[in-house]
Amino acid sequence: MPVKILMVCLGNICRSPLAEGILASKLPKNKFTVDSAGTGPWHVGKSPDARSIATAKINKLDISKQKGRQFKTTDFDTFDYIYVMDKSNYDDVIELAKNPEQKNKVQIILNELFPKENVDVPDPYFGLTNGFDIVYDMLDEACTIIAEKLIAKHS
Ligand code: 4NP
Secondary structure (H helix, E strand, O other), X not given: OOEEEEEEEOOOOOHHHHHHHHHHHOOXXXXXXXXXXXXXXXXXOOOOOHHHHHHHHHOOOOOOOOOOOEXXXXXXXXXXXXXXXXXXXXHHHHHHOOOHHHHHOEXXXXXXXXXXXXXXXXXXXXXXXXXXXXXXXXXXXXXXXXXXXXXXXXX
């Protein structure tokens, strides 16, 4: 059984699709699967934001085939690790958890870089275009650490 990792943001069109693509590119496909979801319902079935697709492409990743979906409570059973992009995502996901085991699966992604500081990946949706580059670099650094840890733990 592959180890399953879920990336979660609000809309599932800007940050978590990038996080999914970046982490998947750093892990062997036969041992790990990576997915993403949004806590909100607005972009279900939609492609990632064109600015996220473009930023990924500059970095040689194709995230254009992803489709938005909403986080659901069964994701706590399906996934081994759940990474959220900001504190508000954390609160929204934790509210749906039924027990401590489910809560323990949920981590704020930048705590991998800045332990216990609860730093947000800023939502670039309404911001400047270069917000997507900043988000990409943050996620790339965090995912490098996550991939190293996961490969060490599950090999
Ligand atoms: P994301 O950005 O959470 O990084 O996908 C957002 C995209 C759309 C909306 C909010 C955040 N929205 O409200 O439509």
